Amino acid sequence: MSIFIDKDTRLVIQGITGRDGSFHARQMIEYGTNVVAGVTPGKGGQAFDRVPIFNTVAEAVWQAGANTAVIYVPARFAGDAVLEASDAGVGLVVCISEGVPVLHMTRVVPYLRERDTRLIGPNCPGLISPGKSKVGIIPGQICQRGRIGVVSRSGTLTYEVIHQLSKSGFGQSSCVGIGGDPIIGTDFIDCLAAFEADPETDAIVMIGEIGGTDEQKAAEFVSAHVRKPVVGFIAGQTAPPGRRMGHAGAIISGSSGTAAEKMAALSRAGIGVMKRPADVVQLVKEVV
Amino acid sequence: MNLHEYQARAVLAKHGIPVPDGDVAETSEDVERISRKLGGRVVVKAQVHAGGRGKAGGVKLASNSVEAREVAERILGMSIKGLTVEKVLVAPAEEIVSESYVGVIVDRESQRPVLMVSPEGGVDIEEVAAKTPERIFKLAIDPRDGLLTHEAMALAFELYDDIEQVRQAARILQQLYDAFVATGASLAEINPLVTTPEGRVIALDAKISVDDNELPLKPDIEALRDTSAEAPSEVEARQAGLTFIKLDGDVGCCVNGAGLAMATMDLVKYYGGEPANFLDIGGSSNPEKVVSALRIITGDANVKSILFNIFGGITRCDDVAKGIVEATRKFNVSVPIVIRLTGTNEREAVVILEDAGFKALTDMDEAVQQAVKLTRAGA
Numbered sequence: 001m002s003i004f005i006d007k008d009t010r011l012v013i014q015g016i017t018g019r020d021g022s023f024h025a026r027q028m029i030e031y032g033t034n035v036v037a038g039v040t041p042g043k044g045g046q047a048f049d050r051v052p053i054f055n056t057v058a059e060a061v062w063q064a065g066a067n068t069a070v071i072y073v074p075a076r077f078a079g080d081a082v083l084e085a086s087d088a089g090v091g092l093v094v095c096i097s098e099g100v101p102v103l104h105m106t107r108v109v110p111y112l113r114e115r116d117t118r119l120i121g122p123n124c125p126g127l128i129s130p131g132k133s134k135v136g137i138i139p140g141q142i143c144q145r146g147r148i149g150v151v152s153r154s155g156t157l158t159y160e161v162i163h164q165l166s167k168s169g170f171g172q173s174s175c176v177g178i179g180g181d182p183i184i185g186t187d188f189i190d191c192l193a194a195f196e197a198d199p200e201t202d203a204i205v206m207i208g209e210i211g212g213t214d215e216q217k218a219a220e221f222v223s224a225h226v227r228k229p230v231v232g233f234i235a236g237q238t239a240p241p242g243r244r245m246g247h248a249g250a251i252i253s254g255s256s257g258t259a260a261e262k263m264a265a266l267s268r269a270g271i272g273v274m275k276r277p278a279d280v281v282q283l284v285k286e287v288v
Numbered sequence: 289m290n291l292h293e294y295q296a297r298a299v300l301a302k303h304g305i306p307v308p309d310g311d312v313a314e315t316s317e318d319v320e321r322i323s324r325k326l327g328g329r330v331v332v333k334a335q336v337h338a339g340g341r342g343k344a345g346g347v348k349l350a351s352n353s354v355e356a357r358e359v360a361e362r363i364l365g366m367s368i369k370g371l372t373v374e375k376v377l378v379a380p381a382e383e384i385v386s387e388s389y390v391g392v393i394v395d396r397e398s399q400r401p402v403l404m405v406s407p408e409g410g411v412d413i414e415e416v417a418a419k420t421p422e423r424i425f426k427l428a429i430d431p432r433d434g435l436l437t438h439e440a441m442a443l444a445f446e447l448y449d450d451i452e453q454v455r456q457a458a459r460i461l462q463q464l465y466d467a468f469v470a471t472g473a474s475l476a477e478i479n480p481l482v483t484t485p486e487g488r489v490i491a492l493d494a495k496i497s498v499d500d501n502e503l504p505l506k507p508d509i510e511a512l513r514d515t516s517a518e519a520p521s522e523v524e525a526r527q528a529g530l531t532f533i534k535l536d537g538d539v540g541c542c543v544n545g546a547g548l549a550m551a552t553m554d555l556v557k558y559y560g561g562e563p564a565n566f567l568d569i570g571g572s573s574n575p576e577k578v579v580s581a582l583r584i585i586t587g588d589a590n591v592k593s594i595l596f597n598i599f600g601g602i603t604r605c606d607d608v609a610k611g612i613v614e615a616t617r618k619f620n621v622s623v624p625i626v627i628r629l630t631g632t633n634e635r636e637a638v639v640i641l642e643d644a645g646f647k648a649l650t651d652m653d654e655a656v657q658q659a660v661k662l663t664r665a666g667a
Contacts, residue, residue: 020602076505098571101472101501102394106431109399125601139601139631154547155571156599159631160652163599180546183399209547212396235550238535238557239566246531246546246568248501249396254414259554276555278653 002129002174003149003194003201004092004118005068009133012037012057012066012090014073014081016048020096021072024137025051028070031140033133037064057088070126070135071095078122079104082185086117093185094135095121102248105183112185119185123247125155125177138162138175146171148284149195151188152207153180153214153247157235160277161207168281170288173201180247182211188218196226203229203288205280206271208262210236211250215262219269229287232266233274234259289498291471292335294377295512296494300478303467305460306490310379319360322378323353329381332359337517338369339412346373349381374516382492384482388447389413389424390461391477392468394499398428401468403435403461405443409480435465448483456489457481471509472502521584528580530569537562538663540585540594540623542578544569544603552597552656559653561660564591571602578611579618586621593624595659597652600631609637613644624662628655 011028015021016038025048029035037060038048044055054060057069069085071078071093078097085093100122112119120127126136130143142159144166152158158177165172176191178184188206195201204226208215215234222230237259239245241252252258266273272283291299294312301307309326312335313319323330330353334346341347346368350356356378366373387409395402406424408416416423425446429435437458444457460481468476478491503510515523525532531546535553539561543549546568553563565585569577585594598608608629615621628649629637638648649655 023602075501099501099504101505102474102499103401103431103469103472103502106394106400110430111432137602142631152547154545156543156545156601156603157547157551159599159601160548160551163630182394182396207547209550214396233551235547235554237554238563239550239553240533240535243533243566244500245533245550245566248499250546250550276558276653277551 002132003191003198004120004127004174004176005129005133005135007132009135010034010036010065010067011135012039012060012064012069014039014057014069014071014085016040016051016053017043018072022048024072027140028134031134033135037066057085057090061088061090066090068092068135069094071097073097075099075101079108082108082119083111086112086115091116091118093117093119094124094126095119096124096126096136098123100181102181102183105181109183109185120176121179121184123181124179125158127174127176129174130172136177138177142166143175144171146173147200147202148172149198149201149204150175150207151191151195151204152177153209153249154207154235157277158207161205161233161280164278164280165284170281170284173198180209180249182249187214189221192218192221192226192230196228201228203231203284205284206230206232208232208234209247209250210234210239210245210252210259211257213257216265219265219271222271223269231272231274231280231283231287233277233280234262234266289500289503289513290337291496291498291512292337292375292514293333293494294335294375296496297491299467299471299496300464300491300494303463303470305463305467306488307494308379308382308490308492310377312375312377313360314364314375316357316360316364319376319378320353320357323350323356326378326380330356330378331381332356332363333377333379334363334366334368334373335375335377336368336371336373338371341368344368371517382482382490383485385485386483387480389416389477389479390464390481391475391479392465392473394474395428400428401431401465403427403429403443403465405447405461407447413479429465435462437462450487452487453483453489460489460491471496472499472506473497474499521587525567525584529577530567530581530584532584533566534588535563535565536590537564538590538592539659540564540588540591541597542567542569542581542585542594543597544571544599548597548599552595555652555656556595556660559657559660561663564588569603575607575611575614578608579615582612582615582621583619586623591623593626593659593662594621595655596625596627596629597655598629600629600634604633605629605631605637606633606640609640612646613640616644626655626659626662628652
């Protein structure tokens with residue numbers, strides 16, 4: 001097993017004919033993801049390689065049986081694209097688009113809670129269940145099938161950690177990039193709970209960063225509900241307060257959301273805290 | 289992006305919120321002219337993106353226009369938290385009966401805009417939150433409905449007893465929320481919201497921070513950007529499409545991805561060095577961006593070594609390698625460069641770099657250790 005995506009994933013790509021969408025469509029198909037449809041309004045009836053294009057997500061669901069959507073549309077349209085997929089009955093929506101206005105997400109995320117759609121992202125690299133399916137942009141070649149679950153707010157830092165794990169023979173059950181924005185659809189706790197319930201995951205690596213309190217809340221959740229071993233990393237120990245460190249959500253406001261505070265919370269919850277990305281191997285070795 | 293007080297006041301006024309008269313000035317002559325026009329006592333306020341202006345001596349009262357000019361001469365050009373005061377706001381000195389706080393923020397917890405009010409105005413709201421949290425009243429707003437009248441009234445009753453003032457304040461709360469949405473703000477606050485002896489409720493000071501992601505959609509707000517209030521290197525970086533934050537160390541960092549950039553800075557510190565900057569060249573690489581990045585990093589005289597840490601995904605390692613080679617041909621890079629790259633098109637990159645006489649590393653820890661060591665050798 002794995003979490004959120006597997007061999008049964010039937011993917012529709014919103015923005016399949018755009019620059020990013022078309023590039024990653026081919027990467028995902030090559031990896032083995034079952035891409036059943038693309039959506040570009042005005043290009044319905046055409047095909048991208050062998051993938052049929054529809055004008056709307058609803059058509060992609062009715063006619064191609066899509067159950068998962070991935071979004072590569074420009075940031076200003078991303079909020080609406082998420083709602084379109086949700087309205088069409090898609091159960092899992094992964095929003096890769098970066099630079100989405102936070103106020104747009106305040107109109108989307110609470111709305112999804114009233115229905116049966118899980119959103120991952122925005123501003124995220126997506127997720128991969130090695131050997132089964134990849135939705136998003138995580139490079140498939142750095143991943144290996146295995147029993148470690150990875151969840152992270154970052155992109156390339158996640159690749160670094162996955163790379164370290166794979167190099168040392170620790171494959172992954174699933175790797176989920178939840179995104180670096182202040183308001184996101186799926187948080188650490190959602191992923192921790194899913195990994196805890198996944199019989200093919202033995203240990204969990206969580207990669208957080210400065211800003212907000214998600215890591216602290218995740219640590220409390222681990223204490224109370226997670227029996228599998230968890231290893232954690234927090235990026236931004238040297239970040240100055242009050243500055244947005246690339247990710248919209250990576251900002252220390254006043255004295256809250258610092259790396260030190262988050263690392264202390266992880267330690268208190270019995271989570272092995274990595275001092276640097278390369279420590280992941282040693283810490284995982286100790287717990288599995 | 290933060291707006292200056294005078295800009296935020298104009299935004300609030302546009303949405304119907306009563307703000308005192310006043311104008312912004314860059315010279316003491318203009319301050320005198322504005323004060324004469326206003327008549328009576330005025331307040332002269334430094335316009336810089338820093339809290340604690342009053343404590344730093346950047347806010348002064350003057351009883352007439354001549355005094356206002358003298359006060360302005362002291363404030364203009366002064367430095368507050370490292371920022372030089374280029375502009376001052378001149379406004380009538382209002383008589384104040386009471387001071388409250390009202391503000392709207394994007395709240396990560398409830399994932400909605402949250403309106404906050406407190407009868408404890410005129411002080412830092414974080415201080416109130418720490419000392420007397422029970423004096424802050426909050427409401428999560430459903431952005432699909434906006435701030436409803438009864439919700440605004442209920443919060444206004446926490447501020448005032450007089451029904452006329454409650455009504456005025458409720459209207460201001462709704463207008464503040466409208467201004468917050470219209471500007472794409474992550475924070476919009478009035479502190480203090482005051483009552484006058486005549487019973488009027490007016491906004492005396494305003495602060496608006498705009499979500500950077502909104503700026504491409506709102507050219508009128510982007511036009512309010514004051515580049516003189518930013519570090520020149522950060523302005524240059526933004527124009528080149530890079531995310532750059534200057535720090536005080538001597539290891540220049542050039543990384544793809546924000547998380548990896550932070551982790552790289554942290555690793556520099558871990559090995560005993562100090563990062564000179566945060567720099568994310570972003571996802572889709574092109575050699576031009578790398579050239580700009582190197583120009584910005586080498587513009588910092590403190591930098592003693594430059595560290596590249598690239599994990600190729602969408603970013604292609606060969607694009608980065610081309611950029612490095614191109615930059616070193618275009619201008620003189622007098623400090624050593626340590627390059628770590630792995631991932632997409634790594635092999636092509638190594639060939640390009642080695643042909644140009646560079647060494648390419650694949651291990652992040654090794655690269656960081658080398659870059660830190662080189663700052664010592666050059667010291």
